[in-house]
Amino acid sequence: MAMRSAMHHAGATALSELLQFPVPAAGQRSISCSCGHQAGYQELRSKPVLTAVGEVTISRPYYLCPHCHRGQFPADVELDIAHTEFSPAVRRMQAVVGQEAAFDHGRQQMKLLADLEVTTKAVERTAEGIGEDIAARQQAEIQRAMQLDLPIIVGEPIPVLYAQVDGTGVPVVKKETVGRQGKTEGQPAHTREAKLGCVFTQTTWDNEGYAIRDPDSTTYVGAIETAEEFGKRIYLEAWNRGWSRAIIKVFMGDGSEWIWNIAERHFPGAIQIVDLFHARQHLWDLARKLYPNQEAEQRRWMMVHQDLLDEGKIEELVAALRAIDSPIWSWPTRFGSRPDISKTTRSACATPNSAANTYSWARASSKPDARP
Numbered sequence: 001m002a003m004r005s006a007m008h009h010a011g012a013t014a015l016s017e018l019l020q021f022p023v024p025a026a027g028q029r030s031i032s033c034s035c036g037h038q039a040g041y042q043e044l045r046s047k048p049v050l051t052a053v054g055e056v057t058i059s060r061p062y063y064l065c066p067h068c069h070r071g072q073f074p075a076d077v078e079l080d081i082a083h084t085e086f087s088p089a090v091r092r093m094q095a096v097v098g099q100e101a102a103f104d105h106g107r108q109q110m111k112l113l114a115d116l117e118v119t120t121k122a123v124e125r126t127a128e129g130i131g132e133d134i135a136a137r138q139q140a141e142i143q144r145a146m147q148l149d150l151p152i153i154v155g156e157p158i159p160v161l162y163a164q165v166d167g168t169g170v171p172v173v174k175k176e177t178v179g180r181q182g183k184t185e186g187q188p189a190h191t192r193e194a195k196l197g198c199v200f201t202q203t204t205w206d207n208e209g210y211a212i213r214d215p216d217s218t219t220y221v222g223a224i225e226t227a228e229e230f231g232k233r234i235y236l237e238a239w240n241r242g243w244s245r246a247i248i249k250v251f252m253g254d255g256s257e258w259i260w261n262i263a264e265r266h267f268p269g270a271i272q273i274v275d276l277f278h279a280r281q282h283l284w285d286l287a288r289k290l291y292p293n294q295e296a297e298q299r300r301w302m303m304v305h306q307d308l309l310d311e312g313k314i315e316e317l318v319a320a321l322r323a324i325d326s327p328i329w330s331w332p333t334r335f336g337s338r339p340d341i342s343k344t345t346r347s348a349c350a351t352p353n354s355a356a357n358t359y360s361w362a363r364a365s366s367k368p369d370a371r372p
């Protein structure tokens, strides 16, 4: 630690010397202003800047426009420290630690790893500032995608490309849920739905014939936003991954209506799959509703029906479900033509890691138990 402190100190001293800009020469004392007039040199002004080697002081020329009264520090623009007291490297560190964990934890990491003292607020501001930059760039690209203005990604045809979408409730602070209705009537919401999507390829099957996701082929998108906005986001991701040159296109999701609306709108013609894990979860929900508090009955019912699901006998399964005669539920209207078993449940999704690698494409696996 003493060694590092000494190195930092020496580095900061050397850097500070480099950052003492001279008074501009007589012929260079005016620069153009964005208003069209000329800004004149005033004086050398200094400010502290936190860099990777510690705090330094920069002293640089200040120019002021007599017409619009806008001040300028050309050196700040050149060094990318305009309107900030953190060097670009330190801002990157703040953004990295800030997106990993709680902002205060990020502050501690910066102290530990780089011996830099920053406030929790600074980590928050920088991380959010860079996050906003990224979000703005993504929005611009999404708009281009919607205007069919994206560059065509050329390359080899992709045998099988998957897009998958899911949603899950994330706990949020109160101000994020102002005016939002919670799950219980009259109660405010405590969570908001984070929408997540991923795109991946598949080229092989295991010995039993189950599709295997290609290792390291997955890219992810995620946001807390409306289904309409998210549809564009996942569409853009799929496009960038080569959706247009995929031979077999597959769209996967649970039974939620918003997900299948996205499938219809942005991924027409794709094979639609309710993933096995979610389908089993829905079957379990149904078993519990059919046999409340009768675990043995639930299990027996599941044994028969999960086999149909796992063996891909979907028509048979849907027929069996339609045949259920219940005074409580009006089955025929609840089960549409699509394998949409979700309307009986509003539970959030929780996909365990064991299910993450094996997907039912054409056939289904019996490995991951859907019982939450």
Ligand SMILES: [Zn+2]
Pocket (backbone or CB within 6 Å): 033, 034, 035, 036, 037, 038, 065, 066, 067, 068, 069, 070
């Ligand atoms: Zn001006």
